[in-house]
Amino acid sequence: MARPKDRLLIRDAELLGGKRADVLVVGGRIAGIGRGLPDDAQQVREAKGGLLLPGLHDHHVHLAGLAARRHSVWCGPPQVEDEATLREVLAQAPGSGWIRGLGYHESVLSGLPDARALDLLVADRPLRLQHRSGRMWLLNSLALDLLLAENDPSPGLERGNGCFTGRLFNADEWLRAALGSNPPDFSLVSAELASFGVTGLTDMTPQNGPAMAAHFAGQRENGELMQSVMLAGTLDLAHALQTGWALGPVKMHLHEANLPPFDDAVALIRQAHEQARAVAIHCVSEVELVFALAALEEVGAMIGDRIEHASVTAPGHIAQITDLGLAVCVQPHFIFERGDRYLLDVEASSHPHLYRLAGLSAAGIPLAGGSDAPFASVDPWSAMRSAVSRQTIQGSIIGASEALSPEATLALSLADPTDFSRQREVREGTPADLCLLSRPWSQARERLTSEDVVLTVASGQIVYDLIDQTPVQRGSG
Numbered sequence: 001m002a003r004p005k006d007r008l009l010i011r012d013a014e015l016l017g018g019k020r021a022d023v024l025v026v027g028g029r030i031a032g033i034g035r036g037l038p039d040d041a042q043q044v045r046e047a048k049g050g051l052l053l054p055g056l057h058d059h060h061v062h063l064a065g066l067a068a069r070r071h072s073v074w075c076g077p078p079q080v081e082d083e084a085t086l087r088e089v090l091a092q093a094p095g096s097g098w099i100r101g102l103g104y105h106e107s108v109l110s111g112l113p114d115a116r117a118l119d120l121l122v123a124d125r126p127l128r129l130q131h132r133s134g135r136m137w138l139l140n141s142l143a144l145d146l147l148l149a150e151n152d153p154s155p156g157l158e159r160g161n162g163c164f165t166g167r168l169f170n171a172d173e174w175l176r177a178a179l180g181s182n183p184p185d186f187s188l189v190s191a192e193l194a195s196f197g198v199t200g201l202t203d204m205t206p207q208n209g210p211a212m213a214a215h216f217a218g219q220r221e222n223g224e225l226m227q228s229v230m231l232a233g234t235l236d237l238a239h240a241l242q243t244g245w246a247l248g249p250v251k252m253h254l255h256e257a258n259l260p261p262f263d264d265a266v267a268l269i270r271q272a273h274e275q276a277r278a279v280a281i282h283c284v285s286e287v288e289l290v291f292a293l294a295a296l297e298e299v300g301a302m303i304g305d306r307i308e309h310a311s312v313t314a315p316g317h318i319a320q321i322t323d324l325g326l327a328v329c330v331q332p333h334f335i336f337e338r339g340d341r342y343l344l345d346v347e348a349s350s351h352p353h354l355y356r357l358a359g360l361s362a363a364g365i366p367l368a369g370g371s372d373a374p375f376a377s378v379d380p381w382s383a384m385r386s387a388v389s390r391q392t393i394q395g396s397i398i399g400a401s402e403a404l405s406p407e408a409t410l411a412l413s414l415a416d417p418t419d420f421s422r423q424r425e426v427r428e429g430t431p432a433d434l435c436l437l438s439r440p441w442s443q444a445r446e447r448l449t450s451e452d453v454v455l456t457v458a459s460g461q462i463v464y465d466l467i468d469q470t471p472v473q474r475g476s477g
């Protein structure tokens with residue numbers, strides 16, 4: 001008789017803290033931890049002293065955007081810095097219909113091009129080019145014509161001299177409807193996340209509602225999406241019926257140039273709390289943070305209320321975040337990926353307040369890390385390196401005193417998604433979400449690279465495996 005299929009033994013792993021043990025997984029849970037556990041599992045993997053971690057959690061990602069990104073063209077720094085390079089990457093865009101460009105920044109064409117300016121780059125294919133902020137699309141004339149042929153214009157379409165300029169602000173919903181596109185398949189990005197040891201994610205897309213919840217549920221059920229999911233999004237999300245995902249915070253997307261009426265923000269926080277849901281408030285400028293803190297002050301915070309990004313945090317605001325008992329979801333790799341631009345765009349007096357880490361941690365603020373992919377790299381290990389080094393691509397250092405130790409930076413990915421003050425552990429009875437490295441922590445902490453991930457187990461199933469090179473069966477158990 002075959003050995004039970006749902007038993008997996010990981011032999012001789014190092015656990016955080018240095019202890020070495022075997023770990024037995026049965027039916028999606030950790031069933032035993034100890035030395036010399038009986039070798040009756042159907043699957044056995046030799047850890048040889050490599051570190052076994054709880055699977056990493058990406059606390060802030062936009063999965064549909066990331067999946068779509070895999071079929072898109074990157075049109076911004078650092079890969080694209082000037083018009084000639086932009087023209088070249090657009091000419092090489094895959095496929096034959098729509099071109100979806102991402103990551104545009106004003107520095108590429110010195111400003112925000114209108115449709116006619118874009119026509120000079122691409123005239124024979126419809127082009128939609130997303131600004132790096134994720135809040136704006138730039139359309140060429142063909143794209144405008146196609147979108148307006150069968151749809152009423154969005155209020156987000158800018159007009160100049162009586163016609164549309166091609167700039168579309170805060171209108172993703174309209175664009176999606178006008179394009180008639182379905183959410184993308186998650187299998188590719190799920191496999192990519194698995195290769196980094198990521199077994200859980202919190203999707204922070206503000207528009208997430210019942211329809212997107214149904215898509216996530218379907219992707220989980222058919223095994224395309226191997227990570228466990230917490231969905232943040234709209235108030236409506238609470239009324240979605242499908243299972244297979246956990247209900248997360250209500251996402252509030254503030255934008256400094258267009259803040260909502262203060263009373264509306266307060267009312268939204270109240271409604272979220274009435275649903276027993278926390279709020280996650282996007283704050284990438286000091287003005288947005290001041291607004292968010294004032295609104296939370298008005299309502300009173302609940303456990304789980306969180307600030308996303310906290311890109312600029314002055315000392316006074318650290319104290320206020322602490323007093324309110326808020327958590328912060330950080331993106332340390334923005335320093336690496338965007339730091340050189342910040343040094344040019346952000347006034348020097350604010351440089352020490354950019355993407356703080358140690359300063360927040362020292363104040364007792366619970367922290368967790370999120371990639372914010374597709375707006376940045378989805379590799380949590382690259383974020384960890386950035387948190388330790390605080391180095392930009394070009395080698396400048398921003399806020400050296402904000403650096404974290406390798407241990408503290410790893411903890412950003414091990415935080416409990418429902419309460420950042422708690423750390424997940426490899427413990428008996430917990431869900432078998434695991435990430436095995438090829439080496440002990442004493443060596444891995446010096447490298448912090450995804451190259452060290454050799455085995456990922458999500459909900460008890462092996463979803464990434466470099467130890468046993470036979471093909472991995474995905475989602476079929």
Ligand SMILES: [Zn+2]
Binds near residue numbers: 060062204372
């Ligand atoms: Zn985001």
